[in-house]
Amino acid sequence: MDMNSSLQKGQTARQADEQAGPQELPGDYSIDETTIEEKISIATPRQLMWWKFRKHRVAVASLFVLAVFYVVGFIGAEFFSPYDPNAFSAAYKFVPPMGISFIDAEGNFSLNPGVFRVESERDPNTLREIWTTDYSTWYPIHFFVEGVPYKLFGLFETNIHLFGLGEEAEGMPIFLLGSDRLGRDMVSRVLYGARISLSIGLVSVFLSLFLGILLGGVSGYYGGWIDNVIQRVIEFIRSIPSLPLWMALSAALPPEWPQEMRYFGITIILSVIGWTGLGRQVRGRFLALRNEDFVLAARLGGARDMRIILRHMVPSFMSHIIASLTLSIPGVILAETALSFLGLGLRQPVISWGVLLQEAQNIRTVALSPWLMLPGLAVVITVLAFNFLGDGLRDAADPFSR
């Protein structure tokens, strides 16, 4: 409902006129048949899309999941993560994830969750550190604890973190997702990694969109030899495997580049090869619309090409483009993860999910500390959510069908 009202706010006065009268919220199914039909007949395309989208339950759930991911990882990683992602503690390497328990050491139920103490000992034969849980010592989790100072939203100086352990823990850190080979907290690292992994998908897809609309638009609008050339280029790019190309191009990024440059370099490499799908879509839409009457009318009215494209054609297929845009984000996220996993993409100290998975590259680590694969779960959930969301958007993009 919240989104619904904000959606209405964004509409123009003309659209608001059209839906004058009924003050009930749209999609309120308690009203009788005739009003529903009236509502549908006077609803704006945007409203129809929203209603149709809302029927796709999985897509709505995915939207929610993604919103949580972006808020937690993107905006509030500093607040939600208990520690600095690069802070290491030599005494706590490879600690397995600590289970949250509502039952304390005495067996009493407590509303405040807590964790049990972990102790390390050495295997006498292999000299490997083994972590055991000491079920007689229980520490409650404290909320809104003071920790490393940071700037919330890059603005407010503060040192409050969502959760952590108190004084009674005697310096034991809390590792809800375990710790890595340097004793760094995986929760903090996954949250900070979300910032890079989730943003690279968006940035790169917008670059692809720019290329796709520009080249696909030129190709579809003008046709002729230029269409032929662009189509051959698209076919060529699509006919060769992209991963080896991505690998070769990112390996060629100068190693002395600072990390931000590298980030943008990778983004550009991903979109230079990834724009073809969108380019095809846009071209197809342009071809279909080019002969429509309203385009002809605009042309006869003396509108220039740029105006016809931007004011008349683009708005009519924007919803389709947004849907396919959403569907192409997962590919970018997977590609970045794969590249960073191979050591050719982003590198330490930058944290992305792919960089984190690099730690789980050899069989020994995987066998002994499987929790290092958890960032992969984050990737899978994100990709699934984007796929479902895109599916829902694609259905909603054409609200007049059935």
Place this chain on the structure above:
Amino acid sequence: MLQFIIRRLIYAVATMFAISVVSFVIIQLPPGDFLTSYAASLAQQGDAIAPEQLEALREAYGLGQPIYIQYLKWISGVLRGDFGQSMEWRAPVSSLIWDRMGFTVMISASTILFVWAFAIPVGVYSATKQYSIGDYFFTFLGFLGLAIPNFMLALVLMWIGFSVFGQNVGGLFSPEFENAPWSLAKFLDMLSHLWIPLLVIGTAGTAGLIRTMRANMLDEINQPYVETARAKGLKEGRLIWKYPVRVALNPFVSTVGYALPELVSGVIIVAVVLNLPTVGPLLLRSLLSQDMFLAGAIVLLISIMTVIGTLLSDILLAWLDPRIRLD
């Protein structure tokens, strides 16, 4: 038909030319020419190269001459089977890649067969039993297969293999067969290792193809000709496989052209994780050490292999569906 094949062949050759240009650009990408870094890496190992020898190499590769002459020298070497020198291995590139290329082709081809053998029946099943539990199950599996990165699945399988069965599931051969000459025992040993890469690489491709096959089948299954055949009393199983499946296969074959590049990408990254003797790990290593002639040759061969595969699938499609030839 012949005309169609010739047209596709010309097109494939043009694509291969473009691929060779891209590969050459990749070789040229790192700053400085490779001989300078070659000499530097030799000097680092206390192994100086004589100035005359350096000059001879410079001449052989046409360094210092215009870029198109360098390209011509390189490509004419490639056509004769000479891909240049590998800096890191100090050996001709061609001596390093051919048996690895063989395994790459073998794994890719068997993955395609595996994917087809799985995707076609499952797609048919999902369409004929639409909205059944099985249909939902495979749909869910398909989405999952699309969302799980290949290498992640390989890692998880390795972890399961290690913690449940207590063995390393990587590689293509057991240690005792690693360097043994080919024999029946070695072949059987390979088959027992092969299913993991097939499964891992296959999942992503299968997911998409099941969806395609299902959608094609749903388009066909309500056509009047199916109804007619059913009315004439043809048995359901025979009916499905004899009529709608054959029609639904045509668009399916055409998607293989797009599935192949993706599949080859999958083969590369999975091979790195599972440590398979394909070109994947070699490509990664050569890129990390900037051994560009080797890297360029691998990119070139892998892309050409993909183009040939696509060409074959196009010809297969034209053979299956005469309408394509007249296009």
